[in-house]
Amino acid sequence: MSWFKKLFSLPLYIQILIGMIAGVLIGVVAIQVDGVLFVQNWIRPWGQIFIRLLQLIAIPLVFISLIKGVTGLKDISKFSRIGGKTISIYLVTTCVAVLLGLFLGLIIQPGKLVNPDRVKHIQENYLSVVDEKKQASIEGQKNGPLNFLNEIVPNNLVSAAADNSKMLQVIFFAVFFGIAALTVSHSKIAPVLSFFDGLNDIILRMVDYIVMFAPWGVAALMAGLVADTGGDMSIFGALGVYALVVIAGMFILLLGFYPLLIRLFTKVSVRKFIRSMYPVQLFAFTTSSSAATLPVTMEVVEKDLKVSQEVASFVLPVGVTINMDGTSCYQSISILFIAQVLGIDLSLGQMAVIVLMTILSSIGTPGIPGGSYVVLTMVLTSVGIPAEGLALILGIDRPLDMLRTAVNVTGDAAVAAIVDKK
Numbered sequence: 001m002s003w004f005k006k007l008f009s010l011p012l013y014i015q016i017l018i019g020m021i022a023g024v025l026i027g028v029v030a031i032q033v034d035g036v037l038f039v040q041n042w043i044r045p046w047g048q049i050f051i052r053l054l055q056l057i058a059i060p061l062v063f064i065s066l067i068k069g070v071t072g073l074k075d076i077s078k079f080s081r082i083g084g085k086t087i088s089i090y091l092v093t094t095c096v097a098v099l100l101g102l103f104l105g106l107i108i109q110p111g112k113l114v115n116p117d118r119v120k121h122i123q124e125n126y127l128s129v130v131d132e133k134k135q136a137s138i139e140g141q142k143n144g145p146l147n148f149l150n151e152i153v154p155n156n157l158v159s160a161a162a163d164n165s166k167m168l169q170v171i172f173f174a175v176f177f178g179i180a181a182l183t184v185s186h187s188k189i190a191p192v193l194s195f196f197d198g199l200n201d202i203i204l205r206m207v208d209y210i211v212m213f214a215p216w217g218v219a220a221l222m223a224g225l226v227a228d229t230g231g232d233m234s235i236f237g238a239l240g241v242y243a244l245v246v247i248a249g250m251f252i253l254l255l256g257f258y259p260l261l262i263r264l265f266t267k268v269s270v271r272k273f274i275r276s277m278y279p280v281q282l283f284a285f286t287t288s289s290s291a292a293t294l295p296v297t298m299e300v301v302e303k304d305l306k307v308s309q310e311v312a313s314f315v316l317p318v319g320v321t322i323n324m325d326g327t328s329c330y331q332s333i334s335i336l337f338i339a340q341v342l343g344i345d346l347s348l349g350q351m352a353v354i355v356l357m358t359i360l361s362s363i364g365t366p367g368i369p370g371g372s373y374v375v376l377t378m379v380l381t382s383v384g385i386p387a388e389g390l391a392l393i394l395g396i397d398r399p400l401d402m403l404r405t406a407v408n409v410t411g412d413a414a415v416a417a418i419v420d421k422k
Contacts, residue, residue: 015214016394016397017396019215019217019218019222020222020394022219022222023218023219023220023221023226024222024226026039026043026219026223028226030227039223039224040227043220043223043224044221044223044224044227045220046216047217047218047219047220047221047223047224048220048221049217050210050214050217050218050221051217051221051377053210053217054387054390055377055378055381057210058375058378059378060203061203061204062171062174062375063170063173063174064196064199064200064203066174066178067174067178067181067196068196068197068200070174070175070177070178070179071178071181071182071193082311082314082315082419083318085419086314086318086319086415086419087322089415089418090318090322090323090415091359093323093411093414093415094323094358094359095355096257096325097249097253097257097326097329098331098332098354098358098359099355100249100253100257101249101328101329101331101332101333101336102333102336102351102354105245105333105335105340108241108245110239110241110245110337111238111242111336111338111339112340113237113241114235114238114340152172153169154166154170154172157169157170166382175360181193217391218391221388221391221394222391224391225392235392238341239396242337245337246329246334247400249329249330250326250329250330250403250404250406253325253410253411254406254407254410255274258273259273259274262414262417262418265418265421266417266418266420266421267421268306268417272305273413273414276304276305276413277300277409277410279296279300280293280296280300280409280410280413281406281410283296284402284405284406284409285403288401288405289405290319290408290409290412293405294317294320297316297409297412298316301316301413305413307416307417308420311416312420315412315415315416315419315420316412316413316416319408319411319416320412323408323411323412323415325408325411326403326407326408326411327404327408328358329407330400331375332354332355334376334393335354335376335380335383337392337393338390338393339389341389342385342389344385346383350383350384353382354383357382357383358379377390
C-alpha cells in the first residue's frame with residue numbers, strides 16, 4: 001500500500017490531474033467493453049456527490065465570509081477616506097476583470113469547439129433547466145423593469161438559504177448584517193464576531209475536506225462524461241483553448257490593465273512596479289493563496305513601491321478579502337465555456353447576473369487554494385447552468401488557480417499604490 005500513501009502525498013493539483021486522466025481511461029474502457037451503464041450507475045454518482053458537497057458548503061461559506069469581510073472593515077471609521085476610495089477602486093477593477101472575461105469568452109467561444117453531435121444528448125438532459133430559467137425570465141419581464149430588485153431583497157432568509165439559485169438574497173442579507181454590525185459598539189458585538197470567527201474556521205476546514213475528495217470526484221465525473229460522449233476527444237481540444245483564453249485574460253490584466261492604472265494614477269514607474277511584483281507573484285503562484293502571500297505583498301509594497309504603512313496595512317488585508325480580479329475573470333470565462341459546451345444560450349439578463357454575482361461573490365471567495373470552486377458552483381446555479389459542468393474544467397484548474405492568484409495579489413498592490421498617491 002506504499003504507492004497509495006505516495007499518491008496522497010502528491011500535491012493536490014497532481015492528484016486532480018491523475019483523477020482526470022483516470023476518469024478518461026475508465027470512460028474509454030467502459031465504451032470498449034460495453035460498460036457505459038455500469039459507469040453511469042456505479043461510478044458517476046460519486047462525482048455527483050462531490051458536486052453536492054460543493055453546493056452544500058456554498059451558502060454558509062459565502063454568508064460567513066461576507067460577514068467577516070464587512071465587519072473586518074471596522075477601521076473604516078478611522079480611515080474613512082481611505083476605506084471609501086479603496087472599496088470603490090476594488091469594485092471597479094473587479095468589474096473590469098469580469099467584463100474582460102465575458103468579452104474573451106464570447107469572442108473566442110472555446111466551448112463551441114466541442115462536437116455538438118456527441119454532446120447533444122447531454123444538452124437534452126438540461127433542457128428542463130434551461131426552459132425553467134427562460135420561463136422565469138419571461139415572468140420577470142412581466143413584473144416590470146425593477147423586478148430584479150425584488151429578486152435581490154429576500155422576504156425570508158431561511159427560504160433564500162435553502163436555494164442556491166437565490167444566493168444574491170443571501171449576499172444581500174450578509175452585507176446588510178455586516179453594515180449594521182459596524183454601527184454597534186465593538187464591546188457589544190465582540191461575542192458575535194468571535195462566533196463567526198469560529199464558524200469561519202470550521203467552514204474552511206470543511207472546504208479542505210471537500211477539496212481533498214476532488215480527485216475522486218473529478219475521476220467519477222470525467223468517466224461519466226466520456227461515457228456519455230462516446231469517447232469523443234473534441235472536448236479536450238476545447239479544454240485546451242479554454243485554458244489559453246484564461247491565460248490570455250490573466251496576462252492582459254498583469255501586463256496591460258495594472259500597468260495602465262499605475263501609469264495613469266500613481267507616481268510609480270511601470271517598470272519598477274512590474275519588477276517589484278516578481279517575488280510576490282512567484283510566492284502567490286506557488287502557494288495559490290492570497291492570504292498566505294499577504295506578508296510578502298505588504299513588505300514589497302511598503303519597501304519597493306514606497307506605500308505608507310498606514311495605507312498598506314489597511315488596503316492589502318481588505319484586498320485579500322474583497323479583491324479577486326484574476327478569480328473573477330476566470331469565473332466569467334469558465335461559466336461561458338461550460339454553457340457553450342452544454343449548448344445553453346445565456347441572455348443579456350443572465351450575463352448581467354453573472355457580472356453582479358461574480359463581483360459580489362468575490363468578497364466571499366476565501367484566499368485559499370480551491371476556494372473558488374465553491375463560489376463558481378454557486379454562480380453557475382444562479383444562472384441556470386448545471387453545477388455538474390464544473391467537471392469539465394477541474395482537471396486543469398490547478399495551474400490556472402496558481403496564475404489567477406498571482407493576478408489577485410498584483411491587483412491588491414496596484415490599488416494600494418493608487419490609494420497612497422498624495
